[in-house]
Amino acid sequence: MTKSERHVVVIGGGLIGFSAAYQLLKRGLRVTVIERGTEADASCSTGNAGMVVPSHFVPLAAPGMIWKGIRWMFDPESPFAIRPRPSWELVSWGWKFYRASSPARVKRAMPVLRDMALRSRAMFTELAETEGFGFGLEKKGLLMLCKTREALGHEAEIVATAKSLGVEAELLDAEGVRAKDPAIQMDVIGGVYFAQDCHLDPARFLGDLRAQVQRLGGAIRWGAEVEGFRQSGAKVESAILKNGEEIFGEEFVLCGGSWSPTVGKKLGINLPMQAGKGYSVTHPNPPALPSICSLLNEARVAVTPMGGKLRIGGTMEIVGLDESVNRRRLSGILKSIGGYFPELAETDFSGLEVWKGLRPCSPDGMPYIGRAGGRENVVVATGHSMLGLSLAPVSGEMVADLITGAAMKYDMALLDPDRY
Ligand SMILES: Cc1cc2nc3c(=O)[nH]c(=O)nc-3n(C[C@H](O)[C@H](O)[C@H](O)COP(=O)(O)OP(=O)(O)OC[C@H]3O[C@@H](n4cnc5c(N)ncnc54)[C@H](O)[C@@H]3O)c2cc1C
DSSP states (O other), X not given: OXXXXXXXXXXXXXXXXXXXXXXXXXXXXXXXXXXXXXXXOOTTSSSSOOEEOTTOOSOSSXXXXXXXXXXXXXXXXXXXXXXOOSOHHHHHHHHHHHHHTSHHHHHHHHHHHHHHHHHHHHHHHHHHTSTTOOOOOBOOOEEEEESSHHHHHHHHHHHHHHHHTTOOOEEEEHHHHHHHOTTSOOOOSEEEEETTOEEOOHHHHHHHHHHHHHHTTOEEETTOOEEEEEEETTEEEEEEETTSOEEEOSEEEXXXXXXXXXXXXXXXXXXXXXXXXXXXXXXXXXXXXXXXXEEETTTTEEEEEETTEEEEEEEEEEBTBOOOOOHHHHHHHHHHHHHHOTTOOHHHHTTSOEEEEEXXXXXTSXXXXXXXXXXXXXXXEEOBGGGTTTTHHHHHHHHHHHHHTOOOOSOHHHHOTTOO
């Protein structure tokens, strides 16, 4: 069989699935993407904050996060919540999160996240200059905005770590912050400027990827849900759809976001995961518009200009696969904005359409990327939590490297889908 006859079946049409499909097609493989949704609904990958963040080298599971999370749980408008429920998976995920939050593990994870994010940034830069892509990449950096001494003190430590890792970071006082973005007033005591961070429009990026996948001859099956597999020994022969149809292939890539564990189980692959629900609202014509994206430190809210629009988003609710909108939590996001940007108010954003997405969260904050479950022709790429856009291009490249047998450039043990 020649290389071009190898058929790769990608399960899941979010940012990770389409990034993988694009990279595979560029290497001359035949690709089919199977997505149970329609072209109009794209799970977690369209309404996110659009930030590409080499500054996020600390994984979600880090020292201090558990106690912060417990404190937040008692505030219905806080940026984090877990709905306690009788679920062994949830208890086991929490225990794994706790175990992963050790300084030693975080120290090992940080250079991997840094290298992956910087590679992605370089790939976004290249893609932005490629014909057929136009997703509004802005390489203007990111401001981490602080209103309290406690937060600024913590950020000063992050700046020191960033510098030791070779990530650009500048600690600023209030004047320094304002000088970085004179386009909008800010009421803060200081912050950090991460020069290498960027922002873009994730829906446009996903749209470009879909169009390019089709242009390169890839097939996309919308409204097709994978329910099982035909397997022979360690080899998967086909993905079986809900309607009974079989899609045969030589390689299978699992990119099902928060639903990946259900599909993984059918292949004997154990992927501990919790969905971390978040919301965003996008103002089409805001009263004031920053030119740089920012994170409101104490509120854990992301603020991103997208063309002339302004998106604000946040919260992390661990409530299973429930996609309903929690209005109290949403109100927590909207209320915070005026405290940092006096020209903006909660009322500017109320009444706008609310987008929600389920972040696929592994317990240690590291994606699952690699061959898995002893299956010789299955690759997993999921569990990117808060970094799925940032790490999409590099994850696609890694999938293509794994399938074409290229050398891997990262500490794959930390990303191993079979690590639990
Ligand atoms: C409020 C918010 C803000 C965010 N901001 C950022 C940010 O600024 N930067 C960043 O890097 N990340 C951000 N993220 C995270 C990012 O959006 C996610 O990590 C990313 O979208 C995950 O992509 P995915 O392709 O893995 O999953 P998804 O987008 O969920 O795609 C998975 C797809 O698989 C499909 N699927 C599942 N099971 C099956 C099946 N059996 N058969 C067929 N199809 C199936 C689903 O329908 C779905 O479309 C944010 C998330 C939220 C919620």
